[in-house]
């Protein structure tokens with residue numbers, strides 16, 4: 001856990017008012033990654049929570065264009081299990097040309113490996129618990145290091161940070177520009193998790209659940225169509241071991257206990273964009289782009305394609 005010891009020291013240093021000069025030497029990898037050309041001050045951040053509450057939108061494209069050294073976005077996706085973080089983070093990552101880094105995927109890769117950790121890890125993940133901050137930071141650090149070696153810049157993090165400590169560590173080493181907090185009605189979350197399917201061959205993500213909630217008590221109806229696999233994947237679908245009803249309920253409970261405070265952490269810094277998903281991808285994606293001032297970006301991308 002050599003990498004973590006550096007993070008751990010970074011976290012302590014961050015909490016102790018960021019004594020940058022001393023800390024920089026100890027942050028080692030993360031500082032090299034984040035503070036170099038990609039890490040400016042908070043020029044890319046939202047001005048305030050009030051701006052968002054007033055409906056003002058982050059001028060993401062304007063900011064990207066203004067960035068002289070080509071710094072890419074550093075965004076975080078928050079949201080309950082099943083909300084669709086992976087789907088929207090992956091779409092935005094394609095649109096903006098930044099890596100989508102899902103810590104859940106890093107954990108599953110680790111589980112599939114033959115190393116010494118997997119059986120212990122399996123127990124934690126399959127019971128819906130969070131793995132230790134140390135382990136997740138070690139995995140994330142390695143992923144960032146590999147990305148850096150390939151020339152990646154910027155990121156969209158999905159599933160990290162999930163605890164206040166993780167958020168503090170991240171804050172100690174880089175500026176996060178924007179945190180998108182995806183929200184979906186609670187009754188849809190469980191069904192979405194239970195309907196999740198993965199192609200064991202290509203890794204594609206699909207969903208067999210059809211969410212059809214009728215309008216009731218002044219709340220609008222909501223429809224989310226299934227996302228069926230293409231014919232070549234149909235016979236190879238598997239379900240994640242932690243997508244059982246009991247475990248999903250535990251993951252939701254843990255989200256409320258451990259990760260809700262992370263929403264407050266970013267809300268108090270004026271970085272949280274609350275986004276209520278109005279339905280499935282066809283309704284939600286254009287609205288999300290609009291909320292991010294990215295709708296022109298997609299038009300240009302599609303025109304260029």
Ligand SMILES: Nc1ncnc2c1ncn2[C@@H]1O[C@H](COP(=O)(O)OP(=O)(O)O)[C@@H](O)[C@H]1O
Pocket residue numbers: 080081082103104105107124125128129130131132133136158159160161162163166242251
């Ligand atoms: N940042 C993190 N901190 C601790 N554990 C994590 C973190 N990210 C992922 N995990 C582990 O991996 C599991 C799967 O994560 P993920 O795919 O993000 O699930 P979810 O669908 O619940 O958002 C989690 O339940 C947890 O055990």
